[in-house]
Amino acid sequence: MNWGEITVDALRTSFGVTAAAYALAAIGLNLQFGFTGLMNFGHIASLAAGAYGVAIPLEEGAPLWLALLCGLAASIVVSLFLGLPALRLRLDYLAIATIAGGEILRLILRSRWAEPVTQGVYGIQQFSDSFFDLNPYPTGPTDRIGIGDFSYDGRSLWVMTVCWSLVIIGTLVVWMLIKSPWGRAIKAVREDEYAARSLGKNVFFLRMQSFTIGGVFGALAGMLLAFDRNVNPDFYLVVFTFLIYAVMLLGGAGTILGPIVGAILYWFMFEWLDGFVLSSIQDGWYGEALEESDAGPIRFVLLGLGLVLLIVFRPQGIFGKKEEVLLSDS
Amino acid sequence: MTRSSVAVPDSSPAPDLSSVASAPGASKPDPILCVKQFRKSFGAFTAADVDYLEIQRHAITALIGPNGAGKTTLFNLITGFETADQGSCLFNEHEISNLRNWQIARKGIVRTFQHTRALTKLTVLENMLLAAPRQYGEKLLRSCGWKWRGQDASNTGKAMDLLDRFSLAHMADEYAGTLSGGQRKLLEMARALMAEPELIMLDEPLAGVNPVLGEAILEHIKDVCAGGTTVLFVEHDMPAVQAISDWVVCMAEGIVIAEGTHAEVGQNPLVLEAYLGGSVPRGTVSVSDSESESQTSAEEPEPAASQATSGNQKQQES
Structure with missing residues (x-):
């Protein structure tokens, strides 16, 4: 077994496009769940809105800037559609309503009657040329940028550059918001909405603001994933939202750096386990008991185990403060 | 005790309620x-x-x-x-x-x-600052930037004065969740005054x-x-x-x-009837003078009976 190779592969993935997009999506979810206490189980709807919002105009030949604006607008519309009714409910109902909302959006996108616009179950491909026209890196078939195996092709590196830049900007924006009186107010809403109301805070409006901003971060992540691959409705499944939750909880919900560290660590663990399980099977550690095709499920089992251990031994995540978890409400 | 820190509408004349009739719905001077x-x-x-x-x-x-x-x-x-x-x-x-x-x-x-x-996961000071009225930085767009800092600083001063008055100043940077029940009562009152x-x-x-x-x-x-x-x-x-x-x-x-x-x-x-007829034990209700208490207890030997009476009373009044 080549431990070095497994580790470098894992490192490469943990800074790759997917990890960056997860970090960006987790920043949004962290604002909603970590700081405002909104149980949004339909975060994937924002990603889908961003992806389709940018893909459809580009497919129709719109310029890139207009498509980007459309993607952001689509996510705001989705947030309002979900939030206006659901944020008036008690928060446990919000969780149910957002799961349903995310699924409804996905089913609409893949439905037959939406096919003229969304191309239904086939999805939209080959729309991102105008985004990659801006790519400053060389994209020849042999061009790789980086040190040894820790390197990326020019195309991925361009998406990564944009995505990590957005992650850094997003983190700074969230940090600024959270340190401000507005941030104090949304944390108060998370802690006790009745106390916040008794002090004159418009709880519904604050929740709506946080929900919408979080959705915009989700939409940006959705757009970048769409540029990197393509757009297909069955990518936007409910389970995706929970992976973003895992990333956020790993880093620490309600912390500024949690989403970044969580995304890097999550993808490092995921890829490292993948490499480890596969090569240990190839090396015959388990004799005839396991075959190579078992590697996929086993890494998920191990990852799940890791997350359970995290919740047991470090419920506040990597960056969270233990005392915050221990504080009682009464 | 610094009262100056809290906005005082105007120094209050002691209210004179002596002329007000002691009956439900009595009208007051102001x-x-x-x-x-x-x-x-x-x-x-x-x-x-x-x-x-x-x-x-x-x-x-x-x-x-x-x-x-x-x-x-x-x-x-x-x-x-x-x-x-x-x-x-x-x-x-x-x-x-x-x-x-x-x-x-x-x-x-x-x-x-x-x-x-x-608000247990906010510090005591944050609890106080939250309550300050008309905060510039509480509007989303204004919260980006630094313009709210001046107001926040003066609010902090005011909050510390109030915390001092309520003997909570030493806890200002602790999470409110670490306060005892009594301290939470104090904090809640101080926070309400901050508003x-x-x-x-x-x-x-x-x-x-x-x-x-x-x-x-x-x-x-x-x-x-x-x-x-x-x-x-x-x-x-x-x-x-x-x-x-x-x-x-x-x-x-x-x-x-x-x-x-x-x-x-x-x-x-x-x-007296409402209290004695209800579920509240007599001992906990110490009415102004013990004489009247003993009088009523003589009048109302059966608490259960008086409950029915007070129910009738309600119908009469409404």
């Missing part, structure tokens, strides 16, 4: 709050049905009554935490019963809760507080009133009510059955 025909039912059960009630400005008014009398419901109705089925509520002669709870709070009525609602209310409504400020701290809280309430804030509070502890209240309103089964000074209410047979 009411800050006026409740008319306020009614709230949960199904067939009428939780509150207040015909007419005025609250005197710059006075300390106590709201008493046995458990289930509708005191907290009336609090919730006034502050918009529950919606009345009918009726109106005038605050400084403006209708507020159609407003949402947070709008009412911004108008100047700030309440506390029977079970304290400290610069005209009328502060305290729901059982002494519940679960030890006697020494209770004394301190009573002093704070008197200070608050002397500083120009009108106080309306719910309390079960009769000696405390006697010690600080200018006016006492007694509710039972949703209606106001008596109003007056503590002495007047304490001798009102309806009040």
